[in-house]
Amino acid sequence: MTLSLVLQALFAGVTNGIVYALVGMGLSAIFKGSRVINAMQGEFAVIGAMTTVLLLTKTGWPYAAAIAGGAVAGALVGAFIEVAFVRYMAKKNASEDSFLLLTIGLALTLSASVLFFIGRDGHLLPPLGGEGVLIILDAVIQFHALWLIAIGIGATLALRAFYHRTTIGLSMMAASIDADGAATTGINVARMRTFTFVLGGLLGALGGILVTPLIGVDYQLGLNLTLKGFAAAVLGGLTNPLGAAVGGLTLGLVESLAIIGISSSYKDVVAFSVLIIIMILMPQGILGRAGRRGG
């Protein structure tokens, strides 16, 4: 095991970890705001990435505008799902399981729609910052990965600022901690839940757009990202979107360091085993803060 191999693995781990973190932060934001585990979080990534691909290739939008379009598409689908399904089911006091099944059904539908309307082929996006690479101690690092890491960190900090500094963010937090209390102070709780889904869709789409230049996007990408994002969110304590950032990084690093020792095809086995073990041994997540079920 050489130093450059370890460095390469560390870098791959951080890159993947940021993607898991973005998907996980979206999942966690939705859970925090609505108590719904969104089993179609990975589909937001597919929607964002596919929309960007289509805008870029079919309509010839500039890359930056296409990325923005993809992110907005994720946010809109998020809003639609809350307004069309979650709101109705919440009114009928649907159980935890029903929400899970709803999102599983939506994930199947969306994945099948991508297969039907766009096809089975994978699509790539051009890397940000061009095709160039950086070589440190023989470890090859794509410029795109550097962009991905920078944008991921930026998004995490922005999310933190959003929850702590803006009126909407604070209202969303209030609505999730005590819905009745928030309603008393004049917060529109139902609208905050819609915003929660918008935020979840936005973060998921961003994750999908950023990972597409590295691994491509196809109709099957969603489920895997959902699982990894959920693992990231659980590691971080589930109700804490910023914890999901730490969880995602941890997961990415564990995965890529583990496969130095064993075959790379065991990557998912390692990741999901870690998920199960952490859930059993550390029910509060690795940060161990504020109960995962509480606000």
Next chain:
Amino acid sequence: MNPRTLLWLATGLVVWAVLPFIVPRYMADLLVFTGIYTVAGLGIGLLLGHCGIVNLAQATFYGLGAYASAYCTVMMGLPSVVGFLVGAVISMALAYVIGRPILRLTGYFLALGTLALSAIASALFFEWDWLTGGTLGIGGIPKLDLFGFLLDRPSRYYFFVWIVAFACMAVARNLVDSRTGLMLRAMRDSSTAAAALSVDLQALRTRVFVVCALFGSLAGSLFAHHASFVSTQSFTVDRSISFLLIPVIGGATSIPGIVVGALFVTFLPELLSKLGDIHQILFGLALVAVVVLMPEGLVGAFGKLRTRLAKRGSGHG
């Protein structure tokens, strides 16, 4: 049992017995699958309806049963009954060992824990190609031979599969009606109260999980002998999800509901596929519609409709 129920039962039995002979061959084939899925779905129904546990790992046990049958008969040349037994023993042992720790989780965490389990198993089925044949799979699994009577046609295998399915239904019914069933209901409705009455929740949930795994493995072995070929594609996370749909669509607490659910997941995609490639989207939408509009499943919705009609009828009469 009153004469009317008896009449219904007799009619049902006759329809069941002649069905494979009057429908086209591909439908007889689907009916075999309905039977296999009923067996797999029964276990998930027990967990969901009586323990409130969402099990997204059934494809794991289904796969274990199928590979045990395939490996024992094709690679080792053993009689098929050995495959059934090996699959069942391995599945139950694995369910016990994994169940003890994992069933401490609740709600979403348990659901996603089992989903992760299914993802791990599906990756391992793929990687351990010395055992499973990987994507190439294992072919040439012999048809079952019942005392010299070869079950080589769907119309013959149909009866075997459904008799196994009825036996599993009887086991499930017994479990629900027994003392264990009462404890299960107590646990589902108020786990704290049940624990206070000295019900060992952990052991109870593990026991039902083991029964569920046994059914899954049986279904897998039945599948292997029907398809003659098993490969990793049949035991993915998607399959676990479609197994979960069986009790969800039909209604988890009712045993006929499981059959309805199994019919739904085998026949609906087939019928929709006549409409072309759009059928997967329609299937997803049908699932969403069932979850949103009929939270108690088709059987529950039907029951509600009947009570409403009966009320209206008596009101007018």
